[in-house]
Amino acid sequence: MKDVLKKSGKAILLGNEAIVRGALESGVQFVSTYPGTPASEIGNTFFHIAKTAGVYFEFSINEKTALEAGVGASFSNLKTLVAMKNFGLNVAADALMPFCYTGTGKKGPTVIVVADDPSCHSSAQSEQNSRPFAYMAHIPILEPSDPQECKDYIKLGFEISEKLSLPVMVRLTTRVAHQKMPVVLNRIGAQRPSRGFVKDQNRFITMPPRVLEQHRELLDKIEKIKEIAEKSPINKIHVGAKSKKIGIITSGVSYLYVREALLQLNLNLPILKLGFFHPLPEKKIKNFIKGLNKVLVVEELEPFLEKEVNILAKQANPKLEILGKDVLSEVGELDPDKVASAIAKLAGKKFKILESRTKRVKHLPRFCTGWPTCPYWKLFAAVKQVAPKNTVFGGDIGCYMMAALPPHNLYNYLSCMGSSLGIAHGVKKATIKTGKKQKVIAFIGDGTFFHAGIPAVMNIVYNKSNPLIIILDNRITAMTGHQPNPGMGKTGMSEDVPQIKIEEILKALRVKHIKVIDPETEYAQLTKTIKRFLTKDEVSVIISKRICGLLAQRALKKKNAK
């Protein structure tokens, strides 16, 4: 992580660290994020270096407020980076759409980094492909393949953003964000003096009829970026042997698998490697496919690129045979072997993916052991001990997700951030309506409560239902690598701030039954309260408050070392 600030030369950087370096080389001034793997290390790195680097950095309470903070910084002419994982962009989407209409401040270029997670290595919810935001928000999207490109594309993103006053998105996937290689370091860029917020109603207000003009202006900007894309060296052609009249179009980490697979197959085919996903260099693609009989589009998840190539081929080469998702799966990430198998089909070669019959073993992630231990062991033991059999258990996003796995096997539903509470309300209402007296216990962590839980509690109180909510307050956002949150009195700049107390928020929301309990030292109290609260006619909340075991262990180690 410290290498991110190295003056020059080369450093082994993780893709996410290279994103940070690229932003620093561009002279970034304002950075906001909400942690989410596989994007977490972007925020973690800034958390460590922001003061030294003289950059403002914050862990916002969710991705929408992170993006809105970024919009404000951009309007105020600061060079701005906002980072999040794929689902975060859904949360931030409401802010993203008008931001593309207003555009950035004149001297406030903005890059938004979004990390997708094909194969869901560190994601529940869905195997989301964030590319279609290009169609919906008209945001340009760049897709790097490796850490060096992460750094380069961030810089290019800032250049394009500044030229057109439009935010630019850099889309990562797990195998890019969590890939390491030596990255060439350039000088860390000087920060521009701030010009402040320069008032410009025509620019920053999206109301009709002006908003329709802004829509038109946005489309015009995209046309201009298309011209940039046509000439850009990041949409590059690897010439290869043309004699076979077959070629490959690819982007992102898939490009690396293509190069690898061609080596394995001893083939040298023409490749069009696209650094832009949106807008696409249509002329370049047309020229590439013109002389071909067959082309293979190699991309992960849904065939968005393949569809575009299909449309372009109708004009440029209607007889072109296009292979894509007919030879590559739409589910799960790709790898060199899957790609080699697809290329073999394209080139009429034989390639068999060698499967092994050896038994595989899966170590499931679990609550941390050791002492002081994870507070969730006791909490879930208490819940299991006293909750009636037909209780419906709602899970949410965080370490406590692991209660869905053995030995707990607890949850009956688990969806998106904050939804344990929102869904609990619906279940409660429905079961009352149908006369089924099912109890509902909904779990939510402190970080997730601050992120998206508060509106759901308000809805429960306002619309009168009575689930038992258990807030797992372990004093930190633990799952993504221990980022501070509003409950624990530290900011992304490591400043001390007053702790926002969850019980006070709940009181203000008129929750009647609230109890703060340490699950480790007050176990009997905990079981008693669960039983009692389950009989209440109004919503009740138990705040299970005890520090994350890992943090406690680290603190103890430090203390003992002294």
Place this chain on the structure above:
Amino acid sequence: MQSKTFNLVIAGVGGQGLITLLQVLAQAAMDKGLEVRTSELHGLSQRGGSVSVHIRLGEKVYSPMIPKRQANLVIALEMQEALNAVPFASGRTTFLINKYQSPTMGQGVSESYIKSAITGITKKSVFLSANEITEKELGNSVVSGSFFLGYAITKGLIPFTENDIKEAIKKVMPEKHWDINMKTIDFAKQYHEK
């Protein structure tokens, strides 16, 4: 085939220091002027779950993930995890396996199954009780990864010298951890399995 690329899988469970080992090897490779790429997993796997990380180095490296059956070396810091590296192994692969088991929920496999599965693929497999050895000789099993590195250097299983690795450790690890890791490498060098 890419005979010139060296491919290593490190398998284990979260918290065993796999990422640090990768960083040491990547640094050593860069310092020798080689191309190098790693593929890692961060996140859920930190919490004691299965983790497999890849490192590839050579004159030209494209994919960060190793193609099937092309690992030169597998270091399994947890014995059962060796099985998860099997798709990347062939008769040319060497396995260095730590005789340490982290419990799986009811699906654990026996040591004899693991031994027969691995020896069925390659004759080159070594089982060492690295946790016990390092705990006894060096006072801390946290260096079992470095122990395997030292062992691999001595047996010529990785394309690095002792000096390459020691220099890389100094660049990658905080100073307070240098001493025990250097001692571990020295110890592993003269270690002979009984």
